[in-house]
Amino acid sequence: MRITCVGGGPAGLYFAVLAKLADPAHDVTVLERNPAGVTYGWGVVFWDDLLDDLFAYDPVSARRISDAACRWDEYEVRATGKSVSHLPGYGFSLGRHKLLSILGTRASELGVDIRYSSDLSVVPDADLVVACDGAGSAIRSQDASHFGASVDMGRNKYIWLGTKHVFDTFTFGFEKTHAGWIWYHAYPFDDGTSTFIVECTPAVWSALELDRLDGAAGCARLETIFARHLGGERLIDHRAEAGGTGWMSFRRVTNQRWDNGNVVLMGDAAHTTHFAIGSGTKLAMQDAMALADAVASGAPLPVALERYEHRRRADLVPLQRAALASSEWFERMPEYADLPSAQFSYALSNRRGEYPLWRYLLHLSTQRSVPRAMLRSALSARRWNRARRRPDAEMGVPLLTGG
Structure with a gap:
């Protein structure tokens, strides 16, 4: 199969990797508008669930991403006139430039043809065209009425x-x-x-x-x-x-349909989620996994693309709901500004409004140093255990640690 990914971001590069791993005979090309080594943006964030998926799909690129990532094991909240407070939670961050370098190198190792400084305005000739060229997708705009794109602008x-x-x-x-x-x-x-x-x-x-x-x-x-x-x-x-x-201003992009013949949307071209929950890169790479699974299933292309869209729409619902609630909280942020420090940071943490009472009591207790240190140790142990269960843990590869 001749596959062309229009857009050389994390989604396009990772799908190219997975398509080649599924069938080395696939002729896979990635077109990117920027010159090699040029990208806009700074760091991206992700969590253990994405690392679990990455190790399951391609341990080689997953290990490189894990080794290059920064880690944190809590959130800090600062506000004028309030004492510093803390929220539990851990995550990973990685420079966008570094992530693209890792994925680009891995794709090239597998035989993917990456073409930089490309014109992304023309739909290429291929058996499958993956439009992963961002929220303002030029490929999607070629047949905007079919995809039914809708853009809602955030206020902030x-x-x-x-x-x-x-x-x-x-x-x-x-x-x-x-x-x-x-x-x-x-x-x-x-x-x-x-x-x-x-x-x-x-x-x-x-x-x-x-x-x-x-x-x-x-x-x-x-x-x-x-x-x-x-x-x-x-x-x-x-x-x-x-x-x-x-x-x-944030653009919340949705589409009525994700495919049109041999063209399919992926990543921000298909959907966007507000940066306040830090899941854009995660969702784009999980799109790539789902699309790779669908194509590798052997089903006719229209059926495969329908399965991909159905799976991802179902997965996206809770995160899109969380992202909308989160962005709306920040639009109302001045309403919470007069709360005392601990209550303010808890309102920030619980901006979806779903936490039970015990979470508030835990939050209050962990503003003190000893309970906070105990919670961080517990989260670190949980992270270590999760890392130990990943596919390469039996290969003698150093495990993840907290902090």
Whole structure:
């Protein structure tokens, strides 16, 4: 089968890897608009469930991703006028550039033809065309009425920045300015860099003149606002450096149909989830797994694509619900700003409104150092146990550890 992936992000590259593993005779090509080694974005986050899946589908690339990832075992919440509080939970982060390098190398090892600086506006000639070219997919727009794409715009404004300040763990920071509240989501993804996403309401964005400042001046203003969090380091806006605009409103993309003949949507071209739950890359790579399974099943292509869509739509429902609730909480964030520190951070943690009472009691108790250390140790042991059960644990490969 001749397969072409339009878009060389994590979804396209990983599907190419899995297609080649399923059948080395497949002729697989990946087309990417950017030159080799060029990508916009900073770090991506994921959790153990994705690592479990990665090890099940391709232990080679999974081990490389695991070895390159940063780990954290709690969340820190900072807010003007409040003491620092903490939330339980652990995760992984990895530079987007590093992730693409790992997947690109693995794909090339298997014989995938990766073509950079490609024109993605034309539907290629192939038996299967996988449109994984992002939320604004040019391939999807070729037949927009068939796919029935719908885009709902989020209310808040946000910007995806980086900094050389390395945060100790995943951190939410809220600052009260003369114009109102503005906040960041930050996490380390290598030894020298962190992702730093800034978000605020449109009214605060305008009042701080962030709608009128160019990239450099806007970063300078944000550096002043968040100075106590940045340890003297600068904020970096790659999109502004490339002549674009860094500030965005989130686009929630859905589609009535995911396939059209031999063309199928994957990743952000098919669906988007708000960055507040950090699952975009995870969902895109799990799309790749489901599509690879469907194609490898031997069913006729229309049947395979229908099975893929059905499976992924079912899997997406709870996460899309969580993402919507999470984004709406941040749109209402000023309503929670007067809560005491522990109650505020719990409201942030429970923004889906689904936790039982014992979670609140646990949260209050773990704001003290000894119970907090005990919970972190328990989570670390849980992570170690989970890693021990993965496919390569019997091969003498070093296991994951917490912290």
